[in-house]
Amino acid sequence: MSTYKNILVTGGAGFIGSNFVHWVVENEPDVHVVVLDALTYAGNKENLAGIPEDRMEFIHGDICDAELLADIVPRVDAIVHFAAESHNDNSISDPTPFVRTNVEGTFQLLEAARANNTRFHHISTDEVYGDLALDDPNRFTEETPYKPSSPYSSTKASSDMLVRAWHRTYGLNTTISNCSNNYGPRQHIEKFIPRQITNIISGISPKLYGDGKNVRDWIHTEDHSSAVWAILEGGRSGETYLIGADGEKNNLEVLRAILKNMGHAEDDFEWVRDRPGHDRRYAIDSTKLRRELGWTPKHTSFDEGLADTIAWYEANEDWWRSSKDAVEQKYAQAGQ
Numbered sequence: 001m002s003t004y005k006n007i008l009v010t011g012g013a014g015f016i017g018s019n020f021v022h023w024v025v026e027n028e029p030d031v032h033v034v035v036l037d038a039l040t041y042a043g044n045k046e047n048l049a050g051i052p053e054d055r056m057e058f059i060h061g062d063i064c065d066a067e068l069l070a071d072i073v074p075r076v077d078a079i080v081h082f083a084a085e086s087h088n089d090n091s092i093s094d095p096t097p098f099v100r101t102n103v104e105g106t107f108q109l110l111e112a113a114r115a116n117n118t119r120f121h122h123i124s125t126d127e128v129y130g131d132l133a134l135d136d137p138n139r140f141t142e143e144t145p146y147k148p149s150s151p152y153s154s155t156k157a158s159s160d161m162l163v164r165a166w167h168r169t170y171g172l173n174t175t176i177s178n179c180s181n182n183y184g185p186r187q188h189i190e191k192f193i194p195r196q197i198t199n200i201i202s203g204i205s206p207k208l209y210g211d212g213k214n215v216r217d218w219i220h221t222e223d224h225s226s227a228v229w230a231i232l233e234g235g236r237s238g239e240t241y242l243i244g245a246d247g248e249k250n251n252l253e254v255l256r257a258i259l260k261n262m263g264h265a266e267d268d269f270e271w272v273r274d275r276p277g278h279d280r281r282y283a284i285d286s287t288k289l290r291r292e293l294g295w296t297p298k299h300t301s302f303d304e305g306l307a308d309t310i311a312w313y314e315a316n317e318d319w320w321r322s323s324k325d326a327v328e329q330k331y332a333q334a335g336q
């Protein structure tokens with residue numbers, strides 16, 4: 001039996017939020033989900049297709065709208081807050097919506113949670129810790145100092161600080177999770193893995209930034225969902241939990257795996273201009289989450305998870321085709 005029976009999921013029409021909603025509906029039969037999503041360019045109601053009406057209510061709205069929150073939050077017993085502007089490259093070209101949604105939006109949600117004494121789980125990122133050198137023997141832990149590099153990660157770090165303060169000052173029942181790079185179905189095609197898959201399907205060369213040696217710590221989005229649920233249910237109030245599945249790989253390795261899987265030569269790609277301020281390496285030590293809450297990832301083979309993800313984009317061209325030209329035009333303007 002779940003502790004929370006009616007949860008508000010912000011950003012539930014985006015990549016990770018929608019995968020989480022599907023996970024909850026499939027795994028927690030006594031839980032009802034209210035999704036609040038502004039349907040920005042990254043949100044898609046189709047991501048929630050197939051969910052029975054009696055399990056989910058969809059509300060089209062903005063997390064910065066305090067009046068709307070005052071109406072919704074009293075009706076739920078927990079908030080799982082995914083909504084954000086999430087793409088680093090966009091934050092470099094225009095940080096404005098990042099400050100608004102990630103900082104002000106989190107503030108408004110915290111205020112609504114405080115007014116109703118509602119359990120609050122905040123979804124954050126490993127990027128708040130900055131980056132590691134390629135040869136650093138350490139990985140990020142819950143004690144690593146914050147050192148964000150980009151407009152995106154600095155707004156996520158700011159939102160984490162708000163959550164910590166609302167716990168300490170007002171005693172709000174909060175937890176924070178900082179997860180590494182997700183992959184899987186329904187990720188927007190501006191992101192690295194789906195961009196390259198859809199480039200190859202479209203006959204466009206895949207694009208690799210810088211020297212291709214930047215490392216990301218990949219986790220399947222389904223494992224992110226199960227970890228968030230474990231923290232929502234069993235996490236200690238005021239605590240932070242890092243989520244990761246020991247999936248470190250550099251970008252060149254990932255791109256070559258995609259090319260190989262799709263029947264292309266491993267050097268069939270283009271080097272492009274690097275991202276300004278590009279973080280070198282992320283790596284998560286998730287010992288606390290595993291020890292305290294007994295969580296383990298289910299997707300332990302990156303190659304299998306990647307093959308399923310490629311198959312999903314091949315089978316769901318209708319889902320991404322209409323945005324492909326605009327995404328590539330934007331990258332072309334930035335020389336990427």
Ligand code: NAD
Nearest residue numbers: 011013014015016038039040042043062063084086181182
């Ligand atoms: P996404 O960009 O795919 O989806 C974001 C969703 O939030 C969209 O549905 C969008 O419409 C919605 N949204 C944006 N602004 C809103 C607003 N003002 N009000 C209401 N809804 C709004 O993002 P994602 O990749 O699914 O990331 C989800 C969360 O997970 C973010 O908080 C992100 O920082 C965090 N995260 C992402 C990753 C990753 O690898 N993608 C890793 C760790 C943490």
Ligand code: DAU
Nearest residue numbers: 086087088125126127180181190191192207208209214251
């Ligand atoms: O670490 C968690 C973070 O992971 C999340 O907080 C962010 O929301 C999410 O977008 C992701 O950030 P990254 O910047 O790591 O992801 P992105 O998919 O943009 O890029 C992954 C790596 O691939 C990065 O080193 C940049 C590189 N890259 C990206 C694109 C789009 C390329 O080489 N070529 C590309 O075309």
